[in-house]
Amino acid sequence: MSGNSYSDRLQEDTPYLTSNGRLDEHLVDKIVLQLNRVYPQILSNKEAEKFRNPKTLVRKRLSDLLKHLKSKGDLACQEFYRALRNNADKIYATLPSRKNMTSPVFFLACFSVAAGLAFLMYYNNSDIKPTGASKKVLGFSAFGFGRHIKNILISYLDEVSLNN
Incomplete structure (x- = not known):
């Protein structure tokens, strides 16, 4: 693992998460909604609308969301991982940062x-x-x-x- 913080883990997992077909539109919307409802200081209503815009490609929205969360800090990244685990446990279990823990x-x-x-x-x-x-x-x-x-x-x- 490249680092111990959630920001470092998210940096390591970003290419895996943004690869084609990994997270579908429905799943990205569920994660954005969970982040917006549970922690509005991490993702405001306006930001949530931006990341749920159906006119933008899912890959672009997810990439922008991950950049936004990294800029917000470690707590935001931790909450993203919590939302990912709640909504897509299989994807969460196969993350590169999780696999590196079995060294x-x-x-x-x-x-x-x-x-x-x-x-x-x-x-x-x-x-x-x-x-x-x-x-x-x-x-x-x-x-x-x-x-x-x-x-x-x-x-x-x-x-x-x-x-x-």
């Missing part, structure tokens, strides 16, 4: 957690007695996990301490 780093982080848990379960042998230091590490690592994993780690530590 390789995210995959590696999830894989590392899964591999660590698999390693822990594989070597969860009752014959092996952990030292005092490893008990402390396992005990404190339970704080960072969810409820189910925390229960597994704590029950493992309880079982090990009963065997000692």
Whole structure:
């Protein structure tokens, strides 16, 4: 993703949104109406009429709307994304800025957690007695996990301490 702000996301998504056939006239009108009704400070009645003019091509109206929202600031861009999600969830889910959130780093982080848990379960042998230091590490690592994993780690530590 090029930036964290909604304006940066909108800048990245503009070519995708303005490509032919992506958003039809009915959908653009619904988004303009939602922005006008919910936030009249973002889109006044006069501006809404301009962006809903049927004599202008949909692609031109959408392009002008996106430029206008970028000039209004981050809140306006955020509200555009909210309106897009409410009216066209499938298009919202396929935006380039949304797809970039599933980066390789995210995959590696999830894989590392899964591999660590698999390693822990594989070597969860009752014959092996952990030292005092490893008990402390396992005990404190339970704080960072969810409820189910925390229960597994704590029950493992309880079982090990009963065997000692």
